[in-house]
Amino acid sequence: MVRKPPYYFVILHAIRVFISRAYRPPRELNWIAGVLPFALSMASGFTGYLLPWDQRAYWATVVGTSLARTVPLVGGTLLLAVRGGPEVDGTTLIRFYSIHVLYLPLAMSLILWSHFHMVKRQGISGGL
Numbered sequence: 001m002v003r004k005p006p007y008y009f010v011i012l013h014a015i016r017v018f019i020s021r022a023y024r025p026p027r028e029l030n031w032i033a034g035v036l037p038f039a040l041s042m043a044s045g046f047t048g049y050l051l052p053w054d055q056r057a058y059w060a061t062v063v064g065t066s067l068a069r070t071v072p073l074v075g076g077t078l079l080l081a082v083r084g085g086p087e088v089d090g091t092t093l094i095r096f097y098s099i100h101v102l103y104l105p106l107a108m109s110l111i112l113w114s115h116f117h118m119v120k121r122q123g124i125s126g127g128l
């Protein structure tokens with residue numbers, strides 16, 4: 001089964017906003033506020049990928065989390081923090097599950113609230 005990243009529509013939306021140049025003042029803050037949901041939706045995709053807990057999920061997470069080690073100075077500590085230990089195991093699964101179903105949706109709700117609030121105040125841009 002091919003699993004598609006959940007952020008395809010976020011990319012389509014950002015392209016639409018870019019083409020209609022809605023990133024220009026007074027909406028520049030909303031463009032910046034939009035980058036955060038994009039990062040959060042990628043994080044949702046990454047944490048959600050582990051949840052089937054099969055071979056593909058396991059090895060994708062081993063490879064994905066090992067990228068943390070490449071961060072200068074703090075890489076080793078970051079890797080331990082992301083995995084919840086030296087290996088991808090049950091602790092990582094519980095960690096990713098709570099991040100996926102609780103912390104990311106909460107953060108997403110707060111940021112989207114401000115995103116929509118700005119759209120409501122400024123209205124949709126008139127296009128090109």
Ligand code: HEM
Pocket residue numbers: 010013014017020022023027030031032033034035037038041112115119123124125126127
């Ligand atoms: C989960 C992610 C997101 C959701 C659910 C979301 C939702 C929305 C909605 C419903 C609107 C009003 C309708 C529209 O203009 O299409 C809007 C407007 C806008 N969004 Fe997003 N958005 C997201 C991510 C982003 C991203 C990644 C960017 C850019 C990096 C962005 C930038 C903007 C801007 C600048 C506007 C104002 C557009 C205008 O006035 O024409 N948003 N967003």
